[in-house]
Amino acid sequence: MxxxxxxxxxxxxxxxxxxxxxxxxxxxxxxxxxxxxxxxxxxxxxxxxxxxxxxxxxxxxxxxxxxxxxxxxxxxxxxxxxxxxxxxxxxxxxxxxxxxxxxxxxxxxxxxxxxxxxxxxxxxxxxxxxxxxxxxxxxxxxxxxxxLGKSNARVYVQSTDGLSFKDVAGQDEAKESLTEVVDFLNNPKKYQAVGAKMPSGVLLVGPPGTGKTMLAKAVAGEANVSFFSMSGSEFVEMFAGAGAAKVRDLFKQAKEKAPCIVFIDEIDAIGKKRGQAIGNDEREQTLNQLLTEMDGFEGNNGVMILAASNQPESLDPALLRPGRFDRQVRVELPDLKGREDILKVHASKVQHDDSIDYNKIARMASGASGAELANIVNEAALRAVRQGRNAATQNDFEESIETIMAGEQKKNAILSDKEKWIVSYHEIGHALVAAKQSGSAPVEKITIIPRTSGALGYTMQVSEKGNDYLHSKENLETQLATLAGGRAAEEVAFNSITTGASNDIERMTQLARAMISQYGMSDTFGMVAFEQRNNQYLGNEASATGSAETQAAIDREIVELVGTQYDKAKTILINNRELLDELSHFLYNEETITGQQFMEIVNKYS
The missing domain is CATH 3.30.720.210 (Signal recognition particle alu RNA binding heterodimer, srp9/1)
Incomplete structure (x- = not known):
């Protein structure tokens, strides 16, 4: 633009x-x-x-x-x-x-x-x-x-090299809502004929990297109207009243150029709830002025407010009420089809083989945001250049996912022979426990090549469905047993344990606590929540809400649940000791094996 x-x-x-x-x-x-x-x-x-x-x-x-x-x-x-x-x-x-x-x-x-x-x-x-x-x-x-007192809003006009909705994939519902906004600005009489009013404001909310700002830029590319863009932090000034003056100046310009769109990125910088902090008079004056200006939009004056935030729960209620932000558009992490479409959009900008299996890559990148998927494509292109090729291959895409998940391979990290054996048994323990349980995601890859993230090896499981929206209690217990498989394999094979399971233990504890405190999967406590989730899109931290005695009882139940699943994993490995040894020797020699190689050996014993 x-x-x-x-x-x-x-x-x-x-x-x-x-x-x-x-x-x-x-x-x-x-x-x-x-x-x-x-x-x-x-x-x-x-x-x-x-x-x-x-x-x-x-x-x-x-x-x-x-x-x-x-x-x-x-x-x-x-x-x-x-x-x-x-x-x-x-x-x-x-x-x-x-x-x-x-x-x-x-x-x-x-x-x-x-x-x-x-x-x-x-x-x-x-x-x-x-x-x-x-x-x-x-x-x-x-x-x-x-x-001072003048807004730093950037004004955009239509341009052939600007973004449009076709450049934004994986957010069909959000695009549909914003397409209606663009259509209202361009064809207001069609809506006025049935008495419909244009929303005063649309708030885009969602995790970082899901494309909120890109959607706003796409609106600017689609609309034939002026587009004002400004970050919430740009309103913040050290001089009292300067932020409010910037708000007045911004909306004065917008009214002069109506119909138009005003986009405020990271609006939580000025829109947080009032009365929660001391010494924020300037920010509150800016917010008050923003509320006043949004109230000033009456009837079909042709001014639409777009805003983006990662923390909608922290915004002032007066800002979110109808008449100011009438509509909230959720820009969530893309599902399997959305990830596949996003990969295709970004892959079209780089040289790549025609045989790329985007569905498989999308399944491997479960939970990735649009920005992370763009980074995966870029990493694949960079790897192709490093390998001396003029086009990215399927292997480049898969390796780029591993690079983003676990870091680059550490070529200078040399494990001792004993450490290599321990890591081999540890990773095979995860994979074998997963394979011997029903409902577990298939193993895609196992490696014992150290990574820059600190991982000495990892086991990748890829769900066939790509996304699981509901998890049963049995499925979560299966995940706990799979996580415990690494430590259990060490104990079965060497009658000793190491620090290699520290990340597994942390994840097991978090999952077990969520089962008891959030999901109501405890026979003792039933359907009672003892944790409150905060910052849904930024960390999703949990804070305890029960008494000290209740928390102590929850801790005991977590220990019992984790111990039960650890014993389950250990029993599986003892009953399949010969298979455990053969798979570990195979991984020790090859260092990296595919899910197909792994299952061929498992099926031979079955």
Whole structure:
């Protein structure tokens, strides 16, 4: 999209005012600073120092009614008030003190004033030069100017190289809602005929990387209207009232160019609930002004507000009510078909083989966002270049997923023979326990090549369905047993345990706690939730809501549940010890085996 420049007033006055303050400060403070190094004493002490021959040189200043002198013992400069003492010169002569009656000439008041004015003009000229340089640089970048009270909104017009809805895949429901908005702006009479009103605002919410900002840019590419884009953080200023002034200026421009679209990215920067923090008066003033401006949109004035946020639960209720943001569009993580479509869109921009199985890659990338899928495609293209090929292959795509999940291969990490055996048994333990349970996702790949993430090996399972929306209690217990398979294999094979299962233990504990505290899968507690989820799209942290006694009981039940599934995994491996040994030896020698190779050996024993 093409960006339209909007020149503003120069910053000359702000620079001149700042420089004036600096000059005045120096004019007042310099005399005080200079005199800090002159020590004042009384006349009696001056006489005593003369008698003790501690005075080196004296300067009499009758016009200033003071005497300046230095000491013979150090470099300290002293001063004292001049008193009527006719014997002073004789006393100084007798003490062999060099003295002078020269009076330091005082600068003319007119000359001082002219010097002061010259400094101001000099600083103003420097400020004007800096301002012109900033304006010149800003104009070259098609950016807005940095004036207080003026919005930095970027104004876009239609452009052939801009994004459109065809460039956004995996968000069909969101595109449908936004397509209606674009159509309303372009054909308002069609909706007015049935009495429909255009929504005042549409809030895009969802996890990071799902394409909220891209959808907003696609709206700009589809609409034949002006499009104002601004981040919520750009409203925040250190000067009180500046943010509110920016809001007023932004909406003033929008009203002048109606019909138009105003997009505020990361609106939670200014739209958080009021009264929760201290010292946020400026942010609250900005929010209040935003609420007022959105209330000002009445009837079909042709102004549509789009906003994006990762934290909808933190936004002020007054901002979310109908009449301001009438519609919330969920931009969730894409499903299997959505991931496949996104991969195809990004793969069309790089050279690749025609035999790419996008469905398999999409299943391997379960839970990935649109941004992560774009990164997978880019990593595949980079790997093709590193391998000296002019097109990305299926193997490049699969390896890029592993790179993003576990990091690059550590070619300089050399495991000892014993460590390699332990990792081999550990990973086969995961895979074998999964294969011997019903309802477990098939094993896709097993490797013991260390990765930069710290993993010494990993087992990849890929669900045939691509997405599981519901999990039964039995399915979650199967996952627990599979996670426990690594540690169980170590104990069965070596009668010893290592630190290699630390990540497995952490995941098992989290899953077991969720089963009891969130999913109501405990016979003891039943369908009672003891945890509250926070920040749905940013971490989804859990906070305990039960008493200390209840939490202690939950902890005991977690230990029991995890222990039961660990015993289950251990029993499976003991009953299939010969198969465990053969698979571990095969992985030890090959370092990486596919799911097909793994299942061929498993089926041979079956």
């Amino acid at each position: 093409k960006q339209v420049n909007n020149p503003k007033r120069s910053l000359l006055y702000y620079y001149g005012f700042a420089m004036l303050i600096i000059v005045i400060f120096n004019f007042i403070a310099m005399p005080w600073y200079s005199e800090r190094h002159v020590q004042q004493i009384n006349y009696d002490s001056f006489m005593t120092m003369i008698d003790d021959r501690q005075v080196a040189e004296v300067q009499l200043q009758p016009s200033e009614n003071q005497i300046i002198f230095t000491s013979t013992e150090d470099d300290t400069v002293y001063k004292t008030a001049m008193v009527e003492d006719p014997n002073l010169t004789q006393r100084l002569f007798d003490a062999d003190v060099a003295f002078t009656g020269e009076i330091i000439e005082q600068a003319s008041p007119i000359a001082s004033f002219l010097s002061f004015v010259f400094q101001i003009l000099l600083f103003v000229a420097i400020g004007q030069w800096i301002s012109r340089m900033l304006l010149k640089k800003a104009g070259g970048n098609n950016a807005m100017q940095f004036n």
